[in-house]
Amino acid sequence: MLQENTPKQGLKIDRYFTEAHRDVFSYYEYDLRTSIIKDPSGKTIFEQNNVEVPSGWSQTATDILAQKYFRKTGVPKGDGKEGGETSIKEVTHRLASCWTKWGEEYGYFNSKEDADTFYNEIMFMLLGQYAAPNSPQWFNTGLYSEYGIAGTPQGHYFVNPRTGQLEKSTSAYERPQPHACFILSVEDDLVNDGGIMDLWVREARIFKYGSGVGTNFSKIRGSGENLSGGGSSSGLMSFLKIGDRAASAIKSGGTCFPSYTKVYTSHGVESAESLAKKCDSDPNFKFVVFSYDPIKQDIKPKYAKAWKAGNKKIVRIHTDKGYFDLSHDHPVLLAGTHENVKASELKQGQRLLSNYTTEVTIDEKNREVYFRSHSRDEYLSIEALIAYNLYEDRTHYAAHHYPEYQDIYHEVLRVEELSNMDVYDIEVDCPTLDDKSPNSGHNFLIFNNDSTDNLIGSGIYISNTRRAAKMVCLDLDHPEVVEFIKWKKDEEKKVAALIAYGYDNGYEGEAYATVSGQNSNNSLRIPNEFFDALKNDGDWHLKARTDGRVMQTIKARELWQLINESAWACADPAVQFDTTINEWHTCPKGGRINASNPCSEYMFLDNTACNLASLNLSKFYTPENGLNIPAIIHATRIWTIALEISVLMAQFPSPEVAQLSYEYRTLGLGYANLGAVLMTMGIPYDSPQATSLCGAITAIITGHSYATSAEMAKALGAFARYEENKEDMLRVIKNHRYAAFGTPEECIGLSIKPTRLDQQYLSDGLKAATKYAWDLALTLGEKYGYRNAQTTVIAPTGTIGLLMDCDTTGIEPDFSLVKYKKLSGGGYFKIVNQSVVLALKNMGYDDAKIKEIEQYIIGHGTLMGCDAISLYSLNERGFTDSDISKIEKRLKDAFKVEFVFNYHNLGEDTLKRLGFKENQYKAEDFNLLKELGYTQLDIEAANLYVCGNMMIEGAPYLHVEDLHIFDTANRNGDNGKRFLSAQSHIKMMAAAQPFISGAISKTINLPNEATVEEIAECYQMSWKLGLKSNALYRDGCKLSQPLSSSSKSDEKTAKIEITKEEVADEKVEKLIEELTPEQVIDAALKIINASTDTKFKRKLSTIVHKKRLPNKRDGFTQKVKISGQTVFVRTGNYEDGTLGEIFIDLHKEGTTVRSIMNCFAIAVSIGLQYGVPLEDYVEKFSFTRFEPAGFIEGHDNIKNCNSIVDFIFRLLGFEYLHDHDLVQVKPMQEIAPPTLNANVATQSTSEESMYSLLELNGNSNSVNQMNEHIKKQQSDAPLCNICNHSTVRSGVCYKCLNCGNSLGCS
Secondary structure (H helix, E strand, O other): OOOOOOOOOOEOOOOOOOOOOOOHHHHOOEEEEEEEEEOOOOOEEEEEEEEEEEOOOOHHHHHHHHHHHOOOOOEEOOOOOEEOOOEHHHHHHHHHHHHHHHHHHOOOEOOHHHHHHHHHHHHHHHHOOOEEEOHHHHHHOOHHHHHOOOOOOOOOEEEOOOOOOEEEOOOOOOOOOOOOEEEEOOOOOOOOOOOHHHHHHHHHHHHHOOOEEEEEOOOOOOOOOEOOOOOEOOOHHHHHHHHHHHHHHHHHOOEEEEOOOEEEEOOEEEEHHHHHHHHHHOOOOOEEEEEEEOOOOEEEEEEEEEEEEEEEEEEEEEEOOEEEEEEOOOEEEEOOOOOEEEHHHOOOOOEEEEOOOOOEEEEOOOOEEEEEEOOOOEEEEHHHHHHOOOOHHHHHHHHHHOHHHOOOEEEEEEEEEEEEEEEEEEEOOOOEOOOOOOOOOOEEEEEOOOOOOOOOOOEEEEOOOOOOOEEEEEEOOOOOHHHHHHHHHHHHHHHHHHHHOOOOOOOOOHHHHHOOOOOOEEEEEEOHHHHHHHHOOOEEEEEOOOOOOEEEEEEHHHHHHHHHHHHHHHOOOEEEEHHHHHHOOOOHHHOOOOEEOOOOOOEEOOOEEEEEEEEEHHHHEEOOOEEOHHHHHHHHHHHHHHHHHHHHHOOEOOHHHHHHHHHHOOEEEEEEOHHHHHHHOOOOOOOHHHHHHHHHHHHHHHHHHHHHHHHHHHHHOOOOOHHHHHHHHHHHHHHHHHHHOOOHHHOOOOOOOOOOOOHHHOOHHHHHHHHHHHHHHHHHHHHHOOOOOOOEOEOOOHHHHHHOOOOOOOOOOOOOOEEEEEOOOOOEEEEEOHHHHHHHHHOOOOHHHHHHHHHHHHOOOOOOOOOOOOHHHHHHOOOOHHHHHHHHHHHOOOOOHHHHOOHHHHOHHHHHHOOOOHHHHOOOOOOHHHHOOOOHHHHHHHHHHHHOOOOOOOOOOOOHHHHHHHOOOOOOOOOOOOOOOHHHHHHHHHHHHHHOOOOEOOEEEEOOOOOHHHHHHHHHHHHHOOOOEEEEEEOOOOOOOOOOOOOOOOOOOOOOOOOOOOOOOOOOOOOHHHOOHHHHHHHHHHHHHHOOOHHHHHHHHOOOOOOOOOOEEOOOEEEEEEOOEEEEEEEEEOOOOOEEEEEEEEOOOOOHHHHHHHHHHHHHHHHHHOOOOHHHHHHHHOOOOOOOOEEEEOOOOOOEEOOHHHHHHHHHHHHHOOOHHHOOOOOOOOOOOOOOOOOEEOOOOOOOOOOOOOOOOOOOOHHHHHHHHHHHHOOOOOEOOOOOOEEEEEOOEEEEOOOOOEEOOO
């Protein structure tokens, strides 16, 4: 067993960034800022004043530091009091000092001077955004060593480095939990240790700390396999579905209480035990709790369920108004900040958010909740009652009007530990009673255990935990692999049906909460043998887990088609190339690599963990000097040491993970901002120069990381299992070296040779640095071994990427050219990605041309100089200088000009002065500019002048040959055509993969029009180029994505728009603005009837405006079978009930007939929206004859048809035109369109799509504009579950650009 107190000489640490005897804080200047995070409505959800950060930090980075990484309680303040962190100096010192102290104690440094140098160098990089560790480090590291915060133990383990013995942790933070990535094993056992149910417990412990976990479930026997006690197994899928719900409960805030806890329900106050018994006796029983949503500042009634959940340690929270008993790890909600704090970690003087009244009533029509005020003897809305506890500026208002609520909070006096007892879970994630609002908050009331009948202020709000992050892997020969492949695709069909009936389609909405498979990423483990069978059109055998017999044989090409069709339909499953992964395995004697973490960058043995850090490459580049390779090498060495020390000091969620992490010591150093650096250098992302540079940088970082690991092995000893794996590990290191030298054909033991590092595009210095890195890594490794079995991965760097002000994450390209820079007072202003400006400068464009290109992209940000909507014309229409000042102030961050002309910005008094009534200007479709007489052409011209094109295509002075340098992952603007191909992403991954210990977290986005065949090509290309995994996402394939695509027109009215030109006929002498719509139509008809010029007629027809459908619309869904072929027909209506769009969906995805019918539906929908009468369609297409045809199952009146098209137009004629001659069974009376299908929210996919385009109304504010723009750029991204803003992809996770939240494992 490895002994870390062996007397050996520690490491020498050189200075690169800092100087001896100089205070490290003096290298930067600092600002005191206010951090405000707002939701899309503009309401503040987090605020902290006097946040100290370096002056060069952006406001976004400041907000993430303050809201996410500052420790809020227990920090000594020097005057005998405790508080929270307020400065970057405190946080970075907490981390760096902790690493340094542990390193000193266990011999990592040669001297005290070396330890001090390590501290200063890593502090310099943290303060300057050169690098950052993963989020768990910011949360946990140094809390004990710097502040003395111990915390109640959470069931973690560690190996004592002095004795080599496994021990159980005695506190939460003495040994921090710095690891973000975990891989767990599961045995084919139901209840014993290591089995299925034990896995759910181990997963829960990881999810609770915000980390992610992956598991390969291939050991679980398939459905129908024999059980040892007789009978047959229910199969893998049944357990996967239960495990998925277990993860969902943690996501949604399953909560643990003693049996006697009083819960506020719609039936009154009831104990947790009583509620659990009712749920147990009646599976359909659900009760209603009142859930407080801190984002929306309101209370909504939500369904809940309860059950008995085992035995836990209980703590009693004593407050000034009573006491509460909770499980020790239960989060509660603080008044004012809404911070979630564990019950066991509450401190004296903290205030808990409380309730306001005893009695509650619900407005059945509007689902509004009202609370009874005892002093007024009336029911009041929650808004005034809750105001003062949230924001200081509203305190006096609420206290003045409602004096009985001045002190409605609980002040903590002390926290007392009780014994273990039975606890009960309450899950608030059943469909909400209010289908119109997102299910974004699950904080609900519990009451004092000693409360009296007067319950005012006697309850507190307990809160939910973070969403689980989980990877489910399965071997391709598992007997249930077909069901696994189709799992999510089939669940998406259920979701579609629920959405069709009006359920919320949000990421956290009721439709997805109802089905299974939504709480994990799914991946298939595919060996090379399968691709051989695919090539030879061979068979593939699915084998029993118990005895290996063949249970089913399927054609490889059929299974491959299923995989690709499913990935096309719902983005799952992803693929992991099992043979490639294990041929690059450094420690095969310890077992196979079976799984990965949820983001797919960490791939190693089961029951191991990895902690991550990333270098910000943009900090190592300047236009004058290029890439600073010595600085990258130095930073790599420092951070490899820091990550190794993190393994030394860590605790882990299970004994197995603690033991193996100690024995193998895997690390995950990576980098971010490659895409931004390439653009700045003027190198196109999809060029061979770019892939060569990526390969060289990756090779240098990983080579020197392994060299540092060998240095540490010299000083402290190699990892415990090195000797038994020595031959394999050195083989892998040599293969890395062959790839770095550009000779991959020399690689040993690899079925697929890695991508060649093309030396011709590298400078002599880069060539030499790349070769030297691997010569050094191999030479030192052969001599001393390695301290770590793996050292590098490329992680998503979501939140920490924002903390470092990175434009791009990992090896991703930029996702758009226009970004929104956050202001310290809230809100945003629009800027061109700074990489664009720097690239133009480096390419020789002068300042004047750069300015014009920049203005082309983002506009002038002012109406000054705009002819279409001039300031003078606004004055003429009644706008005062004050009104114009308000408009000008908001234009710089406007996504569209219309969005600043509304009562939110101008004020209601202004709108009334201009002659509008409240019911007018508050209407959803109110457009002030149009009401003032500006035409659509005026508005569009003003938008181009003020807001720009949001793209660089067509910019003045830009050379055509330079255009591809600025290509991004997505199309830019409304009219952008260019975007990077999927192949360019795969080639970039292939350039980096030969030099990464683990893998690369990255999702490759494909356009909506991508085919199943293209999915297959991407997967095969990834395998052939030696990648370890690939996750694809076809835009629009999941129903949870927000409505998006293009916003070329936000026209919501059926009014005819009239231009300021004369009608072409010379006989018409009036100006257009003097004509009525009827006169225009008459004139147009006369001209058309009199003219034989078909070109002129076509030109005239182009002025007809497409009538926009409402975002939320009525319609119906009809399912039938025509000669066994399942057909879905869905319709969307205008507000007046007329038909506006149709959707036709056949049962099998990806087929030619289905695609043809889809295109046919698009064509018909476009015609309907341009005014083609439905009667014409019915007349033309009814009775059309082709196969399939025949008897119809599923419709009461239409029993036979000549074709699918014949049925569709019989159906539409019957339902919308009430033409009973089209049906075989006459109805007894007129039948109205079904009401169960009302309010169907459809989604947009492309400009030509039958789906309606995203429409924004005049009530949007600047935050909404940014939000909607991001939705358009990455339409698959869900809304943030913290602040409700749009998120963007970060690897296979999502990150919120507003609050920094990550929806993923780290």
